Amino acid sequence: MMFFMPLVLILLGFPLAAQQTPTETPVFRGGISLVRLDVQVAGAGGRLIPDLGAGDFLVFDDGRPQKLAHFGREAEHVDLLLLLDVSGSMHRFLEEMAASARAALAPLGAGDRVAVMLFSREAAVRQPFTQDFAAVQAQIRQAVEDRSLGSGTAINAAIIAAAQYLEQQPVRGRRAILIVTDNQMLNYQVPDEAVTQELYRADAVLNAILIGKQLHPDPGKPGRYRNPDFTPPDVFKLAGETGGELIEERKSRNSFAEMIERLRARYALAYDAPPGGKPGEFHAIRVELSPEAQRRYPRAIVRARAGYFAEK
Numbered sequence: 001m002m003f004f005m006p007l008v009l010i011l012l013g014f015p016l017a018a019q020q021t022p023t024e025t026p027v028f029r030g031g032i033s034l035v036r037l038d039v040q041v042a043g044a045g046g047r048l049i050p051d052l053g054a055g056d057f058l059v060f061d062d063g064r065p066q067k068l069a070h071f072g073r074e075a076e077h078v079d080l081l082l083l084l085d086v087s088g089s090m091h092r093f094l095e096e097m098a099a100s101a102r103a104a105l106a107p108l109g110a111g112d113r114v115a116v117m118l119f120s121r122e123a124a125v126r127q128p129f130t131q132d133f134a135a136v137q138a139q140i141r142q143a144v145e146d147r148s149l150g151s152g153t154a155i156n157a158a159i160i161a162a163a164q165y166l167e168q169q170p171v172r173g174r175r176a177i178l179i180v181t182d183n184q185m186l187n188y189q190v191p192d193e194a195v196t197q198e199l200y201r202a203d204a205v206l207n208a209i210l211i212g213k214q215l216h217p218d219p220g221k222p223g224r225y226r227n228p229d230f231t232p233p234d235v236f237k238l239a240g241e242t243g244g245e246l247i248e249e250r251k252s253r254n255s256f257a258e259m260i261e262r263l264r265a266r267y268a269l270a271y272d273a274p275p276g277g278k279p280g281e282f283h284a285i286r287v288e289l290s291p292e293a294q295r296r297y298p299r300a301i302v303r304a305r306a307g308y309f310a311e312k
Contacts, residue, residue, distance in 0.1 A: 033311055034069060035061065038174055038205055038243060039267040039287060043300050048265055056293035057267070060286040061274050070270035077111040077173035078264065079129060081204075082136070083162045085181035085211075086118045086146050087153045093211050093249070094144045097180065097256050101137035104257035107264045108133075113172075117165065118143050119158035121150030125165060155181060155235065156190035163195075163202040175204040176244075176263055180256075182211045183235050192234055192241075199242045200309055207244040207263060208235045209255050243305040277310040 037059065041049045054071035084094060097104075105114065116127035116139040126146075127139040162177050169175075177199075199206055239246040245262060249255045269287075277283065287304040289297065 033273040034270045035066075035273050035283075035285070035308060036070075036203075037267075037269040037285070037287060037304065039269055039302070039304070040245065040262070040265075041267070041289070041297075041300055041302050043297055048262065049297055049300055050265065052267065052289075052293060054269075056290050057269060058288045058290055059269060059271055060288075061271070062284050063286075064274065066271040066274075068269055068271055070268065072268040073266070076268055077113070078108065079113050079115070079166070079169060079172055079175050080108070080260075080263070081115045081117060081129075081162050081166060081175075081177045082140070083117050083119060083123075083158060083177055083179040083181075084140065084143050085120070085153055085155075085158075085179070086143050086149060087120050087151075087182070089182050090180070090211060091144050093180070094140060098137060098141035098144070100254075100256055101140050102133060104260050105133045105136065107261050109264075111172075112264075115165070116140065116143070117158070117162050118146055118149060119154065119161070121152040121154055123154070123158040123161040124149060129169065153181065154190075155179075155183065156192065156195045159195050159206065159238065160190065160198045163198040163204055166204050167202040171203065174266075174268070175202065176207055177204050178207045178209065178259060178263070179235065180209045180211065181235065183208075192237055195238055196241050197309070199238075204242070205244045206235075206239050206242045207259060208239050208246045209249050209259055210235060210246065211249050240303075241305060243303075273310070279310055281310045283307050283310060 039057070041052060043049050050073075054068055057068070057071075059066045059068065084090075084097075086094070108114070110131070113129040113131055114127075114133065114136045115125065115129040116136060117123055117125045126143070127136055130136065159177065159179065162179075166175050166177070236246060238244075245259070247255050247259055274283070284307040285304055287302055289300055289302055294300070
């Protein structure tokens with residue numbers, strides 16, 4: 001099993017920093033732009049480090065240090081969209097996933113919600129956001145028999161559809177997509193850059209469970225003709241760029257429950273968006289542990305999305 005644990009930032013509206021301390025839970029409000037980071041820190045063997053405080057993090061925007069306006073952990077509501085590949089090769093795992101769904105979703109809090117979207121050639125929402133996890137389990141079980149979405153595995157198009165669905169929802173807290181797929185087939189005229197930008201617009205982090213013969217993109221041999229309209233799927237890259245976590249599933253049947261637990265156990269940081277930026281301009285983000293935290297956890301790994309695009 002392999003983990004990739006970068007961090008994520010999401011642009012959301014919060015109250016003015018002067019109206020809250022870095023430990024308070026923010027009330028979401030439009031009109032004021034803060035940069036929000038959904039942070040995961042891991043030590044040896046991928047184990048999460050759970051006891052960090054606001055003073056243990058250093059955040060830089062285009063190389064300039066930023067003052068935190070908010071810090072928290074596990075306190076905010078999560079909207080989780082399950083994006084399930086229902087192509088034939090996925091049926092066995094979906095059955096196992098359905099059998100364990102109630103227990104796997106148990107770490108989610110009372111205010112958290114889950115939605116289910118299925119995809120193959122096309123994508124469709126089968127369960128809108130709900131706090132009824134029994135309904136979620138039922139939809140996962142029914143996904144095994146769904147043959148209405150065509151043949152094929154249009155991964156990038158499905159992620160865009162998931163991001164657009166999330167973008168239509170009111171902002172309640174953290175937003176996450178968990179795609180379960182074998183990472184196979186080709187994308188037609190849907191490059192990774194378009195997917196990443198759609199996820200940014202939706203304020204969502206992409207997480208992934210890759211099943212079976214997970215395919216890394218093949219760069220091709222020198223001199224070999226490649227049609228630029230067709231690109232191999234690269235969930236590895238998309239999860240990394242958007243700050244998500246990825247599990248390669250080979251033996252364990254507990255990956256669904258494990259991913260939910262890890263998704264819920266993140267740090268939430270936010271800082272005021274620096275003034276003077278141009279709309280649509282890219283800002284680089286860097287998150288580090290403080291020197292004191294590095295002394296306590298010398299092997300800790302902190303990864304973050306490379307940056308964000310300023311609001312237009």
